[in-house]
Amino acid sequence: MLWLRLLCCLMLACELAAASAPVARRSEFVSIRGRLHVDAGRWAERQKLVLRWNPVSGDLRLTNRWTRLILKADTARAELDGTLIWMGAPLAQAGGRPLLPVQDADRVLAPLLNPPRLPDGHKVKRIAISAGHGGKDPGNMEGGRKEKDYTLKLAFELERQLKRAGFDVLQVRDKDRYIPPEERPVIANGKKADLYLALHYNGRPTARGSAQGLETYCLTFANGESTNGGQSRGFMPGNRHDRENLTLAYQVHRSLLGELEFADRGVRRANFAELRLAEMPAVLIEGGFMDSREDALKIYSDSARAKFATAIVDGVLAYKRLVERGQPEQ
Template sequence: MVKIVIDAGHGLNTPGKRSPDDEREWSFNNKVAKYAIAKLKTYKDVEILRVDDPTGKTDVPLKTRTSLANKWKADVYASIHHNALANKWGNHSGIETYTMDNPKANPKSIEIAGAIHPRIVMAMGISDRGMKRANFHVLRESAMPAILTEGGFMDSTGDIIKLRDNQYLKAQGEAIAEGLATFFKLQPITSPTLALKEGAHKLYKPSSQSLINSTSAVLKKLEKMADDPLSPIWHEKLVKGTLTDSDAIGLLYVAIDRGLLVDEK
């Protein structure tokens, strides 16, 4: 049984944790947490403990949260957040995932972050600010591997458009769940045979080798972009035949957003 702690960060009325338009960070965090939990419940042998207040009315002390996780003997602590730079609109953007900045930190934290971070970047379709280290309480005081995600900037004129869209928040929550499922090798409740039959049509199946070659070429260009490189995981999925239709559509939007499909004629 894998025991997973989900923490939606802060409280609804925590000072400063909001967008310039007074949208509360907890509102974004809460939706992502709920979507992550819903997805995790589709896997076998999983227990989930939420350590923040699901109503948002109380900002549960961080010590209380980590104490609950430690007493429960969780296998992982996932804290979900959204960023802000200066509480005024700007063009800054991006996804960050933090693990503990300490030589004695659990190395599994970085492995788990590595399974989750690129999935969030792909789900949100915004820039990758990278995996980072920090001495945050929930990372330091948790006795199990722990990560803290920042799923975009609430005061970014670009990111906020997606943070206001529940489909992106759902994709972010499911990305977190799928990253955890991959790390812990969780099996879906539906039998593998049935799942394959039901989901086979959702795999990306180009009708010709030329389409595969073009997709591969685009992925390689995205991987080589100096400012915002794409994780190689997506090219690996293409090669292994596990890239889905939704992945391919998302990659198309990323390619368009980064100017790879501009008509140069």
């Protein structure tokens, strides 16, 4: 029975090797509370980023010559070159190493580091502007001021400046009338717009006090979480452009922050009807809080509104340059 004992020894050796394997070469993926995470070091290597991790403070820095991405353990805040991006879940740590939620690594961080490119011949030319609210729906109210009036003023200023920059413009709402949110992208779809910009202003967020700052939204990923809570409703037409949506949101948000010195409330994801049904890359801008004294300076005056529109145009141009890179000029 020597062969049987030898076989047993061999099997035992194999089992020991298998048992020690996770220690010797740690798995790249770890599940924490049912959510899959990837080892940040391995992910950073693939993205050609240099990792610096402080396990005591929980500070994670991922850098290369052009980019600096900063994360912190136990928060979903990611700062890309100084601009706040909300991930769906926090950076985790286990065994002294940082772990990125896989969904965020793949769907949020990777597309921002490696922006998508439109197929050859596809250009950003026609832009749909959707001035929030209208008619029976005033939107947020501050004193005698109605959100619907200021989104329309911004829409007209933005149209003027986009046309000057060489774009075609479609106004989804060009007067004080009510158009349900779910009908708005359908109008843009029918006119084959290449981009969709929804314009809004925030009101008081809660009874607990006021807030201030800029928020830019793109559509929640299929089966993903919205930044302000809630889940997606599965795959929607707008999810065909997840990578472009995020790139556009980041570029517009970053440009607005740079030119208007808003408090940064981040690039966020939400399930807004306007974004769900858009068949082109789409974002929704919440251009400050109507009841905030600082934000009011950027909302109500004509000169601030002109500056606001310029920042959106610059963001759209930055997006256009990125997604059309490598294509002939005309």
